[in-house]
Amino acid sequence: MLKVEHIGIAVKDLKKSNEVFQKLFGKENYKVETVESEQVSASFFIMGDTKIELLESTGPDSAIGKYIEKRGEGIHHIAYEVVDIHLEMERLKNEGFIILNETPKKGADNKLVCFLHPKTTNGVLVELCQEITTYY
Ligand code: ZN
Numbered sequence: 001m002l003k004v005e006h007i008g009i010a011v012k013d014l015k016k017s018n019e020v021f022q023k024l025f026g027k028e029n030y031k032v033e034t035v036e037s038e039q040v041s042a043s044f045f046i047m048g049d050t051k052i053e054l055l056e057s058t059g060p061d062s063a064i065g066k067y068i069e070k071r072g073e074g075i076h077h078i079a080y081e082v083v084d085i086h087l088e089m090e091r092l093k094n095e096g097f098i099i100l101n102e103t104p105k106k107g108a109d110n111k112l113v114c115f116l117h118p119k120t121t122n123g124v125l126v127e128l129c130q131e132i133t134t135y136y
Contacts, residue, residue, distance in 0.1 A: 001088070005081040005111075005129050006044075006051035010064050011073055014056035018043050021054060029054075033108045040064050042108045053079075053108070077115070079127035085112050088128055092116065104130070 011017035014032070021043075022028055029043045039059030045052045055076060057065030067076055082088040085104045093099055098117035107113035107129060116126040 001080040003081050004050045005079045006053045008053045008055050008077040010067050010076040011054050011056050014041050017054050035108045077125035077127050079129050082128050082130050085130040
């Protein structure tokens, strides 16, 4: 894995949280993106070599909505950038990690992503992501 690509934070109200984090960071988010397939709306802040991603549920079946219902707002996942997501998934599977989606899916911010089950990663939801531009 190359680096921490972003940290995902689950929020109830993206508009409100955006204002809070803009005050906290002293700068504006650089974009808001909705991922229909994940029923999530995301706001992105650049923090040096990494990003903070605020995530709001946009539908009843979203993972973010369920997470907030169960555990409240807070850090939802840590995403690591990889060079080849297929190779990395294979490697981690062989190491005994449980991968939540069998094939990578299209995530926010032009990425191919997959998630590892938190029960094999000490309670931390881990995302692997690969830039789609480097993939094709
Ligand atoms: Zn993420």
